[in-house]
Amino acid sequence: MKKIIVEGLKYKYPLSDTLALADLSFEVSEGEFIGIIGENSAGKSTLCQALVGLVPHFYKGAYGGKVFVDGLEVKSHSIAEIALKVGMVFQNPFTQVTGSKMSVYEEIAFGLENIGLPRLEIIERTNYVLNLLKIEKVKDHNPFDLSGGQMQRMAIASIIAMKPDILVLDEPTSQLDPAGSEEVFSAIQKLSKQGITVILAEHKMEKVARYCDRVLLLNNGKSVDFDSPEKVFSRKDLEDHGVVAPVYTRVCKALGVKMAASDYYPVTLEDAERALRGRME
């Protein structure tokens, strides 16, 4: 089943002369883990926001084409309705703190109170996400007293608690150290394995290569490629689009080592190791 269908999406921010998204079309199946890559201002964040309805409902501006998420047309439904299907985590964890709750625990429950879940369900889900993102220790702290990384995990937890079918993450690990972002990625992968569709805009290419099923490469609001990480990162014109391939791919490219029985370079550490060992033998 197609979870997300984007048909000829065009969007221009108010007061801007250029299209932020220019004629995008793609489809995503249920349970897929999709990475969105591209240089800054390529349209990654705008596309993420178009999937939850912030584009066009929050910003207004000129909008064309169609976006369906889980069968709902984004343009004709309110953000609150879409929010039940699609959860979105933003880049800046600081501004995702509501400011109306005194503890991390209450903060995570905020969204669940808004959508009117019964009390016991709220408690159960809140405890589950605290555990999933490993922030039980700080559950009684004030949200503003957390470190950047803890705040980011809290932001992710708050959205996951709402149990969306589709999870949209806009650079969710920008404030995290390598160990912390690894933890967050494995939590997201766990959800992905449970059947949640994940859309991830990210600059850490090694993570994209490792976790994503397919990668959407954007440049100037246009879709350049939408394919498996191996195919996208093996493109010769990758750097013209402002993207640097994962370090493993670059090493193998320099050495001219392709994956066994394929025309593409390896993109993860394991594949690169296998390919290089294969050549040595």
Added chain:
Amino acid sequence: MKSISLYVERDSFIHEVDPITKMIYILFALLIPIILPSFTISFLCLGISLLLLVMAKVIRKTVPVFSFVFLVLITVVIIQGLFKPENETVLFQMGPLAMYKEGLLYALTITLRVMNIVSSFMILVLTTKPSDLVEALVRKGMSPRIGYVIVSVFQIIPEMMSSMGTITDAQRARGMETEGNVIVRIKAFVPLLGPVILGSLINTKERAMALEVRGFNSRAPKTYLYEEKTYTHGRLVQSVMLLLVVGAIVWRIFA
């Protein structure tokens, strides 16, 4: 984190009482002296409020508030004592100025009223968390949006102040004079405003988006993480206060 709310965490039965009962108490303490305008009643009401503040173990926190209020009230006493039009009976003479009895009595009435209002409000403010108060009101039908605005102010204002501190430090590190006479301080203040105001506008936009995706505008009836805070004798206390108000009105009309 620094808090701008006056709430004091203490273990007392006043803290247990639900916010609605405390709000009704404010109305009660306000109405009774208006219905029965005698000094005895006013003193009695004030006495009860002060007693409750003592029992809530927060009486010391009222000192700064009361001292500010007294500052205002002293001007009332002086002006009324000297210049009230009905002034006739000279009480005492201070050089060329005479203090009159009528004016002073009138000033005493005002003082008692103000003290009454302030002390009953203090019971609510000092012993109730702002978030509990707002939640109680939202449950009674206040719009959750207005509730959000009220509660978030208590956290976002201190946040803005701390980001202002960070910006000041950053500018000081780049050699800006921030200490010295008034002119230097004012000069140091101006370049702060841009980053602080623009920064908070951007933050507000992003926060609004984050609220949207968390169902803030959802039409579903809101539920609550915590069970409604109820005080066992809440109903009783409220009924007694209502009866007393009705009694006072009857007393006023027939006696």
